Amino acid sequence: MYYATLNQKQGELRALKKLLEFGTDVKNFIPIMIVNDYTQEVLDVIRKSYTNYMLLDVRNLNSEDIETLEDLLEQPNNLNFDILYPIEYLLENPSQDHKNHIRISKSDVNPFFCQWIKKNINSIPNTVILDFEFIDSSEDLLISKLLPIIELLNGRNIVVMSGAVPQSLPVSADEDYELNRFERKLFDKVKNISPTDSKLFFGDYSSVSPILATGGMAIVQIKYTLEEKYWFVRNGQRRGNYDFVKVCQQIANLDSFDEDYCWGDKYIKSVVEENTNKGNPSVWTSIGVNRHIAFCLNEC
Template identity: 30%
Template sequence: MPRDVIPVIKLADNSDRIENVITRVQKGIAVRIYLDEILDDSFQKLFTDLTSRLNLQEIDLIIDVQFVSAGEINIKSALIKEALNRINNMSEFRTIIVASNSFPENLSTYDKYRLVTIPRNESKFFNKAKQHFEEKGIKIVYSDYGVNHWTYFEYVPGMQVTFNIRYTYYDNFVIYRGDSIKRGGFNFAKVQEACNELVNSSYFLGKDFSWADQEIYDKAHGIVNKPGNPTTWRALGTNHHIVFILNYLSNQF
């Protein structure tokens, strides 16, 4: 196992996998627990059995709330408060990380060929949840799933990938949905049109904001005439998202 990798284990992992991870770690372990698990009657025994084998000061505890819609922010924040009472020795963990997600599972229901906004709830939820931890004198770390849904995406052979832009903005994700590969969605002319839509909108944060923004600007203006592929565009969306969140968090303290 590489020295800089911190493995993640879950309550549902079998004992052999957990033992294998424990014996090989060099920089501690991350333990991911889901909000639904914490609220289950069997949680405390399972959690105690797992953490009793570990040094809490070498554990990053990830509390994963998974998907949070706009209407669930207050509800799931209240559930976090209840969950805190079920985790003993919270302050002894190396870090407490709270993860959430509000990016949709797929974009098929959204209009094509124009910019569409989707509420971005992760920051709002985090700020609500943070208050409950602060009442107990505990600092937490922000985490999200970027411009992806929290579930694993399973590629099916023959599936037609569709061109799309995923762009993080203050209270929204801004998306542009184009055509599938089969219908020329990744032809440069169509990609350039999409980039122009974003660059000329009020959502664009400027070509100097991140590497991704520079790439989008260059494609819009024909400085770069390569459309990229699905991997390219997921990388661009992720790069912009990380820079945006780092800037956002740095202005919170």
């Protein structure tokens, strides 16, 4: 099973929609959508893009908002959604009914928290998202900090979540860049040192940074996922006579490139064949996210 944490943005929603339209096998996929609102309209917008089962990450909502969302999810038309609760909600509302999924972030973990887990282990849901959040290496020290939690949660489904894509790159906008897929390396390390009967699943923030960007000039680029790395293929800022065709040509020239692999690759091939700039930064994000999800599903 593969879990991807996504933002409620057009680019990521489109990437999900194209998974289904293209016919990608998603039986081993559970998307986690970070929601910033709790209305039926928001749920309807999400459902237009993805009709399969999905978790709603409510880290940005307060307790009253979450209760409103819980009521909405009781409606028959919302049964494909479930809530991913932050562990803080469980701490603040110990009398609440049993939940199915919780998220524990690296900032939650301290000696007091470990003691609380020991005393309240029966209140912990069967599925726990252990979120390392942004990482810039395979994080040995962080693993050692969180390993006691994994040992305490043994027997439950544990999703090892992390994101290695930075908010910005240390190169100019027209320079390509390669970045190790530290998320996969971290998962492998955690798996190797965890109890042998641990139920561990891989999760990441797709090809989008866990650190939300706040403005900035759009870059002509595709974040393209390969087995060991992310390949940022770039062609400067999106202004004037920018060249998105060149970006797509570089990717299509890969020996492993296959236009039938996913919608993202098919779109790249269409740009090359038509020899014309297509899309916008939101669409280009969709290409990368769609490719990434398809690639991770193929690794399952």
